[in-house]
Amino acid sequence: MNSLAAAIRAALLTADPRAKCFAARDVARRWRLGKLGFVFDTAMPDEPARPDRPELLPPRDMPKRGKFGSPRGQIALWHSLAHIEFVAIDLALDMAGRFGEQMGEQFVSDFLWVAADEAMHFALLARKLESMGSHYGALPAHGGLWQAAHETRHDVAARLAIVPMVLEARGLDVTPATRDRVRGAGDEHGARILERILDDEIRHVAFGSKHFMQVARSRAANPQDLWKCLVREHFRGGLKPPFNDSARLAAGLSREFYEGVAS
Structure with missing residues (x-):
């Protein structure tokens, strides 16, 4: 049986957004089905893997979104929300992988559920951007999350x-x-x-x-x-x-x- 820590670490080190969504939901599913052992035999990375785009900027350097009613402003809003949800996948995975051994199986179950939810949220927002003629990574994003x-x-x-x-x-x-x-x-x-x-x-x-x-x-x-x-x-x-x-x-x-x- 594969270890839980190894599965979470692999998901954290997946850079491609769609692949990360799949990996997060797959870890949650395998844990729920009893296919991952409650074993913490590998450490979590200090930083998760990130795609080449979006460019990550300090908050002070982020461009203004523009007026909400404009196409540019609407795309900027949805892009910002997508980035928040993308980072949230890693936040939930790291929570389960870093502290799960200390906190127990219910803690792991709760935060892997969160990770799967965040992956679903990101997928919804990424599709929203695509329906508007854009995509995740088209704009810079907040680098401090x-x-x-x-x-x-x-x-x-x-x-x-x-x-x-x-x-x-x-x-x-x-x-x-x-x-x-x-x-x-x-x-x-x-x-x-x-x-x-x-x-x-x-x-x-x-x-x-x-x-x-x-x-x-x-x-x-x-x-x-x-x-x-x-x-x-x-x-x-x-x-x-x-x-x-x-x-x-x-x-x-x-x-x-x-x-x-x-x-």
């Missing part, structure tokens, strides 16, 4: 606090407004894609919250206090309102977490 994973590679609590409970939770805040703008522009197909992503991301943040609570209990720490400490230590950007309180609460993030650290 992996930084949070790299900086929290030493501590599962820090990784859970920053990736699902800050970065993915931010998606819960901004996606409804983006969906409404897309729908208001007459793009019902795009709005449905965003609704699907929003529904799935609530579950993803809930996985992060659930396992963070378990880690906090194991450390005899107050979950809200531990989270705030880790956010202040590892997250450089401020938490900016408005917050989607109902979606955050559904994902296990009460206002007690982010009150006092929001800018």
Whole structure:
């Protein structure tokens, strides 16, 4: 039986976007079917493999998207969303592969489910771009999205606090407004894609919250206090309102977490 760690590492080191999507979903499927052993015999890479395109730029060097109603602005929006979901595949895979032995089989199952979801989201967005006459890689992309994973590679609590409970939770805040703008522009197909992503991301943040609570209990720490400490230590950007309180609460993030650290 193949080892789980080796399968996850192979998916992380797959550069081609379509192949990475297939690899992530295949790892999740084989794990679910009992075809991968709970064996961690190889380390996760410091960086996942990336395709030659898109060009990755520092946030300050990213070109402006242009007006939303313009074809250029719409393509830039969907390209940005596709890149976020592409990096999210690797974030979920690395979570399962780096911390799975420490956290257990349910943790692995949860984050491989997330990886498969993110692969599906990316595929939907890549097809959306192609329907508009573009493709993933046609524009530059944000080069700093992996930084949070790299900086929290030493501590599962820090990784859970920053990736699902800050970065993915931010998606819960901004996606409804983006969906409404897309729908208001007459793009019902795009709005449905965003609704699907929003529904799935609530579950993803809930996985992060659930396992963070378990880690906090194991450390005899107050979950809200531990989270705030880790956010202040590892997250450089401020938490900016408005917050989607109902979606955050559904994902296990009460206002007690982010009150006092929001800018």
